[in-house]
Amino acid sequence: MEFNQIRYFLQLADTLNFTEAAVRSGVSQPTLTRAIQRLEQELGGTLVYRDGKDTRLTALGRDIRSEFAALAEGEQRVRALSLNRVRGRRETLTLGVVNTIAPALITGFVTQALHQLPMLELVLEPITRDEGIERLLKGQLDGCFASDPMTKSAKIATVEMFREKLLLAMAQGHPLASQTAVSLADLSEQPYLDRLHCEFRMRVNDHLRARAIIMIPRLRSEREDLIQQAVAEGAGVCMLPEHSAIVPGLTLRPVETLDLSRTIAFQSISGSGTAVVLRQLRMLIERHALS
Structure with missing residues (x-):
């Protein structure tokens, strides 16, 4: 054998x-x-x-x-x-992480990979959803953790890891927190905080606009931690993927009629010509996704 x-x-x-x-x-x-x-x-x-x-x-x-x-x-x-x-010597891989993916969704796997691949050294770089593929093809990244991967190119190997739903985030103790699902009418009355990097922004806005609801943000930011902290302190509500809370004090609830979700995936250049350590990492991710 x-x-x-x-x-x-x-x-x-x-x-x-x-x-x-x-x-x-x-x-x-x-x-x-x-x-x-x-x-x-x-x-x-x-x-x-x-x-x-x-x-x-x-x-x-x-x-x-x-x-x-x-x-x-x-x-x-x-x-x-x-x-x-x-x-x-060690083998170093530079991986991009889309900045709306919560750390806890990645660090558990990263810890496992570092344990099982002792020669591996990882450099994690924050990226936007739109720049991952371009930087992979330019050789600036060895791989990236992406949300809703956008390419079907044969040059790119994609491993789907999990899906997560879009929910409404509010402070613990918020009046809407006692509801199992928030109605659009109740949502329209809330101060709204806008996550500018959110992949769902256009789809959420289109969904609300089609129902004659226009949310005018009281606060806008590309900083995930800033928006979430403001929500936790009662400044308003925001839309947030279900596993993406990075500050304590948040409660998440679904919004009636709004059924959106995203796929979190790992992407890298495909083929046997890629570095051995990258192929090993991809194999671990495939098994992690199946577990």
């Missing part, structure tokens, strides 16, 4: 698609297929069912998946430790 076979199987287990697993592994589909077949012969059992376009893990495949994942992570750690000891 070779580590390449284990890595190929893990990619196949994640994608359940031989073509996509081969692309992610940087090999041809026949090469990956033969490696999986040899692995099945060595283990004495079938790992995946192949029924036309439908591919799924067998009971044996499900049983060994976590064991193989542990082996692959152990190999990565051994190689990383060896690299650090022998060459005395």
Whole structure:
């Protein structure tokens, strides 16, 4: 049994698609297929069912998946430790983080990545939603945590991590906090604070305008912490993604008829030519997104 076979199987287990697993592994589909077949012969059992376009893990495949994942992570750690000891250097990746994504949504994964990849050094840079792809293609970023990724380019690999809904944020103890959902009529009577970097601004404004409601902001800012702190202190309300509160003292409630959400994803340049440590990081993100 070779580590390449284990890595190929893990990619196949994640994608359940031989073509996509081969692309992610940087090999041809026949090469990956033969490696999986040899692995099945060595283990004495079938790992995946192949029924036309439908591919799924067998009971044996499900049983060994976590064991193989542990082996692959152990190999990565051994190689990383060896690299650090022998060459005395680290691998640095510069990642952009869209400035409306709450730190807690990223730091949990970052902590896990730093633990599992000892040679990794991360530089996190704040970016706007619109500049991530451009900076990736220019080589200024190795990857970025994006909201509602906007490209379908074959040059960009996108891993969707999770979705979060848009809610109304208000101070704890606010009169509307006792409601399970806020009506548009109640919203229209509130002092409104405007998050200028919010990806939902135009859609929210269009939704309200179509219902003859125009919110005139009392405060506007690109600073997430400033707007949220003002809301927590009772200056008004703002629209906020459900996991994006970064100050204490906020209560979030849905707004009736307003059903908006966004996808948080990791994006990087695709292909086997990317740095090994970036491919390892992307693999960790894929597993993190599935957990």
